[in-house]
Amino acid sequence: MNSAETAIKIRTRDLDFYYGAARALKKVSVDCHDRKVTAIIGPSGCGKSTFIRTLNRMNDVIAGTRVDGEILIDGQNINAPEVDVVELRRRVGMVFQKPNPFPKSIYDNIAYGLRINGMRDRRKLEETVEKSLRGAALWDEVKDRLDENAFALSGGQQQRLCIARSLAVEPEVILFDEPCSAIDPIATAKVEDLIERLKSTYTVVIVTHNMQQAARVSDYTAFMMLGELVEFDQTEKIFTNPANKLTEDYITGRFG
Amino acid sequence: MRKKRRSGLKESAIKAFFFTSGxxxxxxxxxxxLTLVATSFPAFREIKLGEFFLNTRWDPTSPEKAEYGLLSMIMSTLMVTAGALVLAVPIGIGVAAYLSDVAHWRVREILKPVxxxxxxxxxxVVGFIGIVLFGPAIAKVFHIGNGLNALNGSILLAIMALPTIISISEDSLNAVPRAYSEASLALxxxxxxxxxxxxxxxxLSGIxxxxxxxxxxxxGETMTVLMATGNARSFPHGFLEAVRTxxxxIAIELGEVPYYTTHYYALFAIGLVLFVMTFAVNLIADVVLNKYQEREQ
Amino acid sequence: MKRVTRKKIVQALGFLALRAAMGLVLAVLFLFLYDIGSKGAGSISWEFLSKAPRKGMTAGGIFPAIFGTFLVTVITAFLAVPLGMSAAIYLNEYAKQTRLTRLIRLSIRNLSGVPSIVYGLFGVILFVNIMSFGTSILSAGLTLGLMTLPWTITASEEALKTVPNAYREGALALGATKWQMIRTNVLPYSVPGMLTGTVLGLARAAGETAPILFTGAAFFLPFLPRSLGDQFMALPYHLYIMATQHHAILQVRPLAYGTALVLIVLVLGLNMTAVIVRYRLRRKQR
Structure with missing residues (x-):
């Protein structure tokens, strides 16, 4: 695998992030390649969730936070004043740690993002809902009960529903914030298969505390500690021949 | 990346609308x-501040010399309030402790709405009960002509203050970390x-x-004391006397007073005194409560 | 062993005292409701509910007072419900932790502690005099509305807080604007709770007397109000009159009891409905 093969979709340069006075990210520079999976690993509290939430400016909703440095998506600084954060979030989808379906029907959950973006055509809605559910490998399980409340689904199904919900608005990037930490191993396997398939269309960034998962699904891996990027390279390289002693200690389970 | 959409303007307008309400x-x-200050101000062209606060005689309609002494009423208010707290505090804390520590949760779920x-x-309605029930009862127990007096007012105000005292005390007892009581029980x-x-x-701070x-x-309660305390204008000497808070x-006199007279302005001055007193009391409550919430975090 | 039994006795006595306190409060409540219920029931008749007072208010009914209270509560609701809800939306959805936000919150808490008679004084100046609404349903309703505002804000904010943050983040992450998020993913789940909370505030306002004493309530009116600029009779004020100001107080006592019963049924009925609905909602949300 050669990094020159694919374009760089997301590029962060010297990214700093503060919660009030506390510095949660220190000069993080990572490149996420288009149509590849980039995994962010590291011990709890290393800033990996903070990092991924800067990519769709989800941290904006937390009071007293501040970003320094650059985040470029397709070369555009997403923190520039003229950027519409709403449009950014449509383009950069996010799947959260805990499945968070809305208390609506399965259908309405998927249609939600379409409707807020102004889609009214019933037929078009139905088509997109089906396409998104197929894309999230959930269609066969729910096609006969689209009117049921989303809470009736199992945890794993709920998480795939949330993935389908993000797919519906046709994002370019999908961010996964520890998507499997709240679901069981079988459901986890399904979500991992799904991520594998998604990367043919989307740029995927996934935060995980599970190193095996990172090794299984990702093409590139960033290892973070205490808010700093320790090492960033192709996944194969990180897991077989890490350049940094800290990385080696972490992946071999000496701490974390 | 597309530039900001027109929706940005709409969003700002909506936010501004909600901010205005806030x-x-x-x-x-x-x-x-400010209204109270502005409307009380003209009263003090005729009334000296010293007289207002230290004179015990309130007689604005006297044909000889109108008097504007608030002291009797301040004392009456404080007396009736103190009496109410003496009754309501132990009972209120007792009920709060019962609800948080003794009652079965099912019982609690029923009693709290009650x-x-x-x-x-x-x-x-509370004032009415003071007239028809507590008044005659007090008259009978103490062998006095009628039971419309400070004691009656205190009992009624205690009843009215109870729900507030109970619910906030109970919240503060429930907020005590479980670890504290477990540590104590384990010893x-x-x-x-x-x-x-x-x-x-x-x-304690919550309580x-x-x-x-x-x-x-x-x-600040008006109707109950108006109906149940007898409304005599004299300086109060005991709980079995009629008092006027x-x-x-204000309730008695504002309806009859000619507008824009010293008497009228003086009634607003009483309102200002009330406002300042309740404001101070609530502010203290607020500070105490905030401190205790900060400590919890 | 002796110390252990002592401990048990102390505890038993202590808990007994707490139970007694609870019992006392329940007894008082029961006494209130029983006295008014038993003595007021005799006065309730169709005529009492549907006719105006007659013969110098020694006979007849209280319909104008019921009607007046209804009208004034509608005005109160028009002011306090939308403003309360939008202030709550501002505080819970938009406001950041700034000094101004803290000032707003402090003001709300202090507003709920301002004595009702002081609201009455404010209403006299602002609505009756400055805005020239005179002593009227409108002035009284708006005065009560201001008094109710802090309660409706607090109740509405509580309802907004029950909506999980995950709904908000989920909507934003899909490219919803803030207002889209609030409208489609916060309000649908909080409006029922907001409404029940505000009904509690309105019930309290409907039973208030002091703020309407000088802003519009009338001793007796031979006809129903025809516009919002008219004075009105109100249930709580009518009870006050019948209990203390009437020339034949003892003779009209049954009518006063009847009025008290109607008022209490109205206010507690609203109250209990709201409390029950709220408990149901909370259980559902858990």
Missing amino acids: ILAVLVLLGIF VEILAGIPSV GASRWQTLVRVKLPAG IAAVMLGMGRAI MTAN
Whole structure:
């Protein structure tokens, strides 16, 4: 695998992030390649969730936070004043740690993002809902009960529903914030298969505390500690021949 | 990346709309204060501040010499309020402790809304009960002509302050970390000892705030005291005497006073005194409560 | 062993005292409701509910007072419900932790502690005099509305807080604007709770007397109000009159009891409905 093969979709340069006075990210520079999976690993509290939430400016909703440095998506600084954060979030989808379906029907959950973006055509809605559910490998399980409340689904199904919900608005990037930490191993396997398939269309960034998962699904891996990027390279390289002693200690389970 | 959409403007407008509603609370509070100040001010062209606060005689309609002494009414208000707190505080804390530490949760789920019913009884109905039930009862017990006096008012205000004291005290007892009481129980203390020596002290600031809020309510209550305390204008010497509180005096006299007279302005000055007193009491409650919430975090 | 039994006795006595306190409060409540219920029931008749007072208010009914209270509560609701809800939306959805936000919150808490008679004084100046609404339903309703505002704000904010943050983040992450998020993913789940909370505030306002004493309530009116600029009779004020100001107080006592019963049924009925609905909602949300 050669990094020159694919374009760089997301590029962060010297990214700093503060919660009030506390510095949660220190000069993080990572490149996420288009149509590849980039995994962010590291011990709890290393800033990996903070990092991924800067990519769709989800941290904006937390009071007293501040970003320094650059985040470029397709070369555009997403923190520039003229950027519409709403449009950014449509383009950069996010799947959260805990499945968070809305208390609506399965259908309405998927249609939600379409409707807020102004889609009214019933037929078009139905088509997109089906396409998104197929894309999230959930269609066969729910096609006969689209009117049921989303809470009736199992945890794993709920998480795939949330993935389908993000797919519906046709994002370019999908961010996964520890998507499997709240679901069981079988459901986890399904979500991992799904991520594998998604990367043919989307740029995927996934935060995980599970190193095996990172090794299984990702093409590139960033290892973070205490808010700093320790090492960033192709996944194969990180897991077989890490350049940094800290990385080696972490992946071999000496701490974390 | 597309540039900001037109929706940005709409969003700002919506936010501005909600902000206006939010800031309204500040404006109303400020408006009340300034209105009271502005309307009381002309009263003091004729009344000396010293007379207003230290004279015990209030007789604005006297043909010889109008007098504007507020002291008797301030004392009456404080007396009736103090009496109410003496009754309501122990009972209120007792009920709060019962609900949080003794009652089975099922019983608690039923009793809490029942206590809320008490809070829902209009003050005019409470005053009516003071006239028809407590008045005659007090007259009988103390062998006096009628039972419309400070004691009656205190009992009624205690009843009205109870729901506030109960619910906030209970919240503060429930907010005491479970670890505290578990530690105490594990040392062999009984549930009662744990309640008295660990939970009540730990929840003290919340309970103090509850008492202050109850006190604010008692000071500002109008209809019950108007109906049940007898409204005599003299300086109060005991709980079995008829008294007239500041609130009752405004209610009695504002309806009959000619507009824009010193008497009229003086009634607004009483309103200002009431406002300042309740504001101070509520502010203290607020500070105490905030401190205790900060500590919890 | 002796110390252990002592401990048990102390606890038993202590808990007994707490139970007694609870019992006392329940007894008082029961006494209130029983006295008014039993003595007021005799006065309730169709005529009492549907006719105006007659013969110098020694006979007849209280319909004008019921009607007046209804009208004034509608005005109160028009002011306090939308403003309360939008202020709550501002505080819970938009406001950041700034000094101004803290000032707003402080003002709201203090507004709920301002004595009702002081609201009455404010209403006299602002609505009756400055805005020239005179002593009227409108002035009284708006005065009560201001008094109710802090309660409706607090109740509405509580309802907004029950909506999980995950709904908000989920909507934003899909490219919803803030207002879209609030409208489609916060309000649908909080409006029922907001409404029940505000009904509690309105019930309290409907039973208030002091703020309407000088802003519009009338001793007796031979006809129903025809516009919002008219004075009105109100249930709580009518009870006050019948209990203390009437020339034949003892003779009209049954009518006063009847009025008290109607008022209490109205206010507690609203109250209990709201409390029950709220408990149901909370259980559902858990």
